[in-house]
Amino acid sequence: MFKMNNIFHKYLDKFVLIFIDNILIYSWNIEEHKEHLKLVLQTLQEHQLYAKYSKCDFFKEQIQYLGHIIIKDGIVVDLEKIRTIMEWPMPNDVADIRSFMGLWVTTDDLWKDFRWWLTL
Numbered sequence: 729m730f731k732m733n734n735i736f737h738k739y740l741d742k743f744v745l746i747f748i749d750n751i752l753i754y755s756w757n758i759e760e761h762k763e764h765l766k767l768v769l770q771t772l773q774e775h776q777l778y779a780k781y782s783k784c785d786f787f788k789e790q791i792q793y794l795g796h797i798i799i800k801d802g803i804v805v806d807l808e809k810i811r812t813i814m815e816w817p818m819p820n821d822v823a824d825i826r827s828f829m830g831l832w833v834t835t836d837d838l839w840k841d842f843r844w845w846l847t848l
Contacts (some may be wrong), residue, residue: 736768737776744768745793752793758837761787 732746743764745752753768755761765786772779784792790799795809807814819825 734772735777739764739767748796750793752791752798755800758787767837 729746729748732749732751733740734744736744736751739747743754743760745754751768753761753764755764762843769779790797792798792806795806797804798808817824819828
């Protein structure tokens, strides 16, 4: 990831996002996207890196990326990723709330901020 971030540092957060070995190229229109794609592929070639064509998606108006769905109007959460949370039953008593909070809070640093609430 460090290597990819160094290679693409001048494009990061302008039209490129990198996560490990995933490269996301985003643009406002097709012509701009063609130019961005050309720059990314040239940069890969200059550093003797290659993109596997079978793992590439080109000119998509919607794409899943790191648990989100990116569309032309913005970013939305992938509902499949949060379905369990959305279908979680409403807590009926203190024991249910404590059970839910036990799943949610995993470290002592976070726990201390919510401990007062769990002693209801």
